[in-house]
Amino acid sequence: MGVEQSPAWQALQVHCDSGMGSAHLSALFNEVSRTEQFSLELEDLYVDFSKNRINEQTLSLLVDLAEQQKLPTAIQALLTGEKVNDTEGRPALHTALRADGQAVSGEAAKVQPEVEQALQKMAVMADKIRAKHWRGYSGKPITDVVNIGVGGSDLGPLMITHSLQTIDSPVNLHFISSIDGTQTSNLLKSLKQETTLFILASKSFTTIDTLSNAETAKDWLQECIEDDAVIYAQHFIGVSTKPDKMTEWGIPPENQLLFWDWVGGRYSLWSAIGLPIALKIGMPRFRELLQGAHIMDQHFATAPLAKNIPVVLGLIDVWNVNFLNIHDKAILPYDARLKYIPSYLEQLVMESNGKSVAKSGEKVAYRTCPVLWGEVGPNAQHAFYQLLHQGTQAVMCDFIAPVERDDIDEGSQSERNESLRHQHQLAMANCFAQSRVLMLGDDAIPDALKSAFDSPFKHYPGNQPSNTILMKTISPKTLGMLIALYEHKTYVEGVIWDINSFDQWGVELGKLIAKEAYSAIKDRTLAEGFDSSTKALIDRVAK
Amino acid sequence: MKVSVFGCELSGLVTAGLLAHTGNEVMALPVGNVKVDDLEKGILPRQEPGLDQLIANQYQEGRLTFEADWQAGIVHGNVYILSMPSWRADRAERVIEEIGKTARKDVVVVNQSTFPVGTADRFQASIKLAFAQRGLVAKAAVVSMPEFISEGSAINDFSKPSRVILGSSDQDAIRLLRDLMRPFNHVTDQVKIMSTRAAEYTKYAVNALLATRISLVNELANNAEHYNIDIEEVRQGLGSDSRIGFSYLFPGCGFGGPNFAADVETLVGSLQSKGYDADLLKVVLENNEIQKEVLFRKAWRFFKNDLRGLKIAVWGLSFKPNTATVDNSPSVKTIEALVAQGAEVVAYDPKAGPAFAAYWGEKPGVTLVDNMYDALQHVDALMILTEWRRFWSPDYDRMFELMNRPVIFDGRNIYEHSVLAEHGFRYFAIGRGEVI
Numbered sequence: 005m006g007v008e009q010s011p012a013w014q015a016l017q018v019h020c021d022s023g024m025g026s027a028h029l030s031a032l033f034n035e036v037s038r039t040e041q042f043s044l045e046l047e048d049l050y051v052d053f054s055k056n057r058i059n060e061q062t063l064s065l066l067v068d069l070a071e072q073q074k075l076p077t078a079i080q081a082l083l084t085g086e087k088v089n090d091t092e093g094r095p096a097l098h099t100a101l102r103a104d105g106q107a108v109s110g111e112a113a114k115v116q117p118e119v120e121q122a123l124q125k126m127a128v129m130a131d132k133i134r135a136k137h138w139r140g141y142s143g144k145p146i147t148d149v150v151n152i153g154v155g156g157s158d159l160g161p162l163m164i165t166h167s168l169q170t171i172d173s174p175v176n177l178h179f180i181s182s183i184d185g186t187q188t189s190n191l192l193k194s195l196k197q198e199t200t201l202f203i204l205a206s207k208s209f210t211t212i213d214t215l216s217n218a219e220t221a222k223d224w225l226q227e228c229i230e231d232d233a234v235i236y237a238q239h240f241i242g243v244s245t246k247p248d249k250m251t252e253w254g255i256p257p258e259n260q261l262l263f264w265d266w267v268g269g270r271y272s273l274w275s276a277i278g279l280p281i282a283l284k285i286g287m288p289r290f291r292e293l294l295q296g297a298h299i300m301d302q303h304f305a306t307a308p309l310a311k312n313i314p315v316v317l318g319l320i321d322v323w324n325v326n327f328l329n330i331h332d333k334a335i336l337p338y339d340a341r342l343k344y345i346p347s348y349l350e351q352l353v354m355e356s357n358g359k360s361v362a363k364s365g366e367k368v369a370y371r372t373c374p375v376l377w378g379e380v381g382p383n384a385q386h387a388f389y390q391l392l393h394q395g396t397q398a399v400m401c402d403f404i405a406p407v408e409r410d411d412i413d414e415g416s417q418s419e420r421n422e423s424l425r426h427q428h429q430l431a432m433a434n435c436f437a438q439s440r441v442l443m444l445g446d447d448a449i450p451d452a453l454k455s456a457f458d459s460p461f462k463h464y465p466g467n468q469p470s471n472t473i474l475m476k477t478i479s480p481k482t483l484g485m486l487i488a489l490y491e492h493k494t495y496v497e498g499v500i501w502d503i504n505s506f507d508q509w510g511v512e513l514g515k516l517i518a519k520e521a522y523s524a525i526k527d528r529t530l531a532e533g534f535d536s537s538t539k540a541l542i543d544r545v546a547k
Numbered sequence: 548m549k550v551s552v553f554g555c556e557l558s559g560l561v562t563a564g565l566l567a568h569t570g571n572e573v574m575a576l577p578v579g580n581v582k583v584d585d586l587e588k589g590i591l592p593r594q595e596p597g598l599d600q601l602i603a604n605q606y607q608e609g610r611l612t613f614e615a616d617w618q619a620g621i622v623h624g625n626v627y628i629l630s631m632p633s634w635r636a637d638r639a640e641r642v643i644e645e646i647g648k649t650a651r652k653d654v655v656v657v658n659q660s661t662f663p664v665g666t667a668d669r670f671q672a673s674i675k676l677a678f679a680q681r682g683l684v685a686k687a688a689v690v691s692m693p694e695f696i697s698e699g700s701a702i703n704d705f706s707k708p709s710r711v712i713l714g715s716s717d718q719d720a721i722r723l724l725r726d727l728m729r730p731f732n733h734v735t736d737q738v739k740i741m742s743t744r745a746a747e748y749t750k751y752a753v754n755a756l757l758a759t760r761i762s763l764v765n766e767l768a769n770n771a772e773h774y775n776i777d778i779e780e781v782r783q784g785l786g787s788d789s790r791i792g793f794s795y796l797f798p799g800c801g802f803g804g805p806n807f808a809a810d811v812e813t814l815v816g817s818l819q820s821k822g823y824d825a826d827l828l829k830v831v832l833e834n835n836e837i838q839k840e841v842l843f844r845k846a847w848r849f850f851k852n853d854l855r856g857l858k859i860a861v862w863g864l865s866f867k868p869n870t871a872t873v874d875n876s877p878s879v880k881t882i883e884a885l886v887a888q889g890a891e892v893v894a895y896d897p898k899a900g901p902a903f904a905a906y907w908g909e910k911p912g913v914t915l916v917d918n919m920y921d922a923l924q925h926v927d928a929l930m931i932l933t934e935w936r937r938f939w940s941p942d943y944d945r946m947f948e949l950m951n952r953p954v955i956f957d958g959r960n961i962y963e964h965s966v967l968a969e970h971g972f973r974y975f976a977i978g979r980g981e982v983i
Contacts, residue, residue: 143844
């Protein structure tokens with residue numbers, strides 16, 4: 005029996021059909037205490053989910069669903085290191101990476117010594133590079149570090165370092181991911197071999213995207229460095245779960261940082277994959293990031309379901325997707341520092357839950373992961389918000405914003421500070437205005453202006469649900485909390501939908517066929533077995 | 548004349564001592580951490596050839612006194628001299644405030660310190676304003692008289708100046724200062740009168756030009772190596788061109804010291820903060836920082852990128868000979884780099900050992916010795932970072948015996964490659980010696 009036939013699900017369906025499904029947010033907000041009732045706060049994070057089409061009973065029925073799906077047991081299974089990734093037969097212990105030996109049990113406790121050991125090796129490297137004591141072949145200190153990685157080995161460090169751009173870094177960081185050579189070739193033009201260090205970040209150390217970029221980097225270094233041993237010793241660091249493969253590629257053991265197969269790629273920024281973050285902000289502040297995530301882990305482990313932020317947000321997504329038929333989600337950060345949050349969450353959420361087979365192996369009879377996309381909010385206002393306000397589909401939105409900027413000197417009246425303060429307030433005003441209009445539609449129009457909007461083209465239906473997440477500031481700690489929140493929320497949805505959030509079989513076949521297609525581009529006779537469309541495309545590229 | 552000198556660092560003490568020596572009644576007032584008791588006992592904050600003697604003599608003869616109370620200085624002097632490090636304009640500011648509040652007659656203030664352009668004008672306006680607020684009818688002139696003394700030859704530089712620059716439009720003040728400097732301006736008239744701002748800017752311009760010249764010569768030397776050219780031959784060809792001349796034409800492992808680079812940096816900083824261009828000077832300073840590690844880089848390449856467990860001797864810690872100062876010295880960067888790579892350093896300097904020890908603290912990796920040859924026991928290489936006279940003609944055979952590997956990295960080009968090769972040494976220098 006699928007979850008859609010279960011009593012708790014059916015109860016929600018009845019609740020939906022008997023009025024909630026057609027309720028308008030504008031009407032729901034006639035209740036005075038709604039915001040108090042539908043918001044939660046944890047240290048530096050405030051989460052307002054009151055602009056959703058829910059009432060007290062909805063939430064209570066959703067919690068019933070969670071209990072029916074044994075969510076509390078599933079949370080414990082995740083945190084103690086049971087093999088929640090059943091198709092690959094392993095745990096998903098990213099929470100163990102940030103526990104610092106605190107409040108862990110089971111497998112999560114067992115791995116603590118090796119986690120700490122890896123962090124310490126990472127600290128030694130980060131300190132050396134930050135102190136300008138890591139030298140290139142000529143003896144000059146490294147000034148530029150290039151992270152070569154893709155997916156989880158790219159997006160996490162890229163998103164966090166970009167978010168923390170106001171923290172001064174002693175080295176310049178660059179990211180190369182795409183398999184085509186454009187990023188690499190453009191970047192290398194502006195760098196010098198003697199002062200550049202590459203991080204090869206690949207969980208399997210077989211990722212063709214990363215290894216092809218690494219070969220290009222090595223060729224570039226060989227233009228100046230005769231001795232390959234010097235190239236590997238001074239210009240490459242490897243981060244992987246596969247020490248043998250790193251050694252085979254040429255990276256000496258002292259330049260290898262390890263993590264483990266129980267860390268999913270999209271959950272790996274907390275491991276040595278986070279080296280670029282440690283280089284940018286220093287190891288003590290990297291540990292603040294881990295501590296922030298650990299605060300959320302503890303909350304997830306101990307808070308009652310109805311007051312548990314990741315649980316509540318996950319359940320509301322399920323309500324929106326499966327009962328209100330909202331199949332799109334927009335991530336809208338209101339600070340340009342958070343520009344890469346949407347791309348990061350696209351991977352985290354859609355690679356985790358973009359699945360249609362239940363754990364039993366049966367095809368599911370209900371919708372799972374929504375399509376998720378996003379952009380820095382103020383920019384998106386000039387792009388796709390038109391669709392949010394007047395398009396034909398319903399979209400749920402997450403607004404994310406910092407309450408204050410921590411790069412403003414309090415008390416300083418300098419022009420830079422004044423402009424930052426002023427522009428921050430403008431951005432917040434826009435953030436709050438958009439979620440208000442999306443919710444209320446025409447009801448947000450002030451009475452005095454109603455006549456000016458008297459046209460079918462100026463009609464705002466409203467009723468688009470949204471969450472607003474306020475971070476005290478953008479800091480390592482708040483980012484740790486925010487990302488851990490989304491990780492756990494994603495898991496909650498996976499548990500309700502009865503799917504495995506930790507595998508990604510969907511990406512495997514494409515890699516295999518790419519190898520065949522590559523052979524066919526090299527040797528056109530091999531394209532014979534392909535369909536006519538693919539064959540014609542190959543013919544246009546093959547030389 | 549009665550002179551009050553505010554600031555008892557090197558420049559202040561040289562000024563006070565020499566003005567007392569020519570018959571003035573000089574009161575020297577420390578501004579900052581220097582203590583009157585120490586000065587009276589002859590304990591000076593800076594080591595400088597001849598300075599101990601000069602100060603002791605003048606103090607004994609009674610023409611030089613030390614005083615902690617600024618009020619006494621303000622009452623004492625007909626002329627007030629400000630002599631502070633370039634980054635301590637805040638201290639001068641306090642003296643100026645005090646003068647404005649308490650002086651009872653016309654004042655002439657001479658600023659010798661290298662403060663940003665416009666400082667003297669600002670000080671003058673501030674005293675005048677304070678006088679006006681007090682209803683005091685008195686004149687106030689702040690004259691810029693930049694000092695051009697170098698550590699190691701400071702007394703000679705002050706007493707036989709190549710020029711004395713007086714920046715002021717106040718004729719009375721200029722007459723007074725001409726008279727004060729007359730004993731040092733006896734053979735030919737070296738006094739140049741100009742506007743206050745031009746005088747301040749001249750000091751910066753001189754440093755900027757010299758720094759640029761050294762950095763350019765270093766770059767020429769580094770590149771000469773790539774062509775297997777001995778930069779010493781090129782230096783002869785360059786210097787003999789009358790448009791160029793020989794001074795400040797020695798390549799080396801970078802310039803340092805407490806003032807020179809800091810002054811240029813101040814200039815670059817103040818220009819850039821106003822949005823003006825200082826691109827060339829910025830590069831000059833950056834290149835100099837890179838040049839300070841040139842010997843480290845040669846060793847890094849010579850030892851195939853692995854210095855772990857090596858023992859390296861360093862001769863010379865001070866930023867130049869005849870001084871005990873290690874501020875911004877190439878030795879600091881070089882030794883930090885060596886130790887960070889796991890090498891062990893044994894260092895000798897005739898005077899700067901204590902200053903380096905104070906800087907280095909309790910960190911491991913460096914041993915200081917009292918004899919230049921003691922530094923060479925079982926070392927894998929010797930680095931020369933300061934051209935103290937005693938390093939120029941050492942006992943090569945003894946060195947060869949002592950050293951584990953006969954390898955010399957010479958940051959001051961004081962040896963001949965062919966001679967060292969005869970004695971069995973590998974020799975690497977700046978723009979000469981073996982190429983690596």
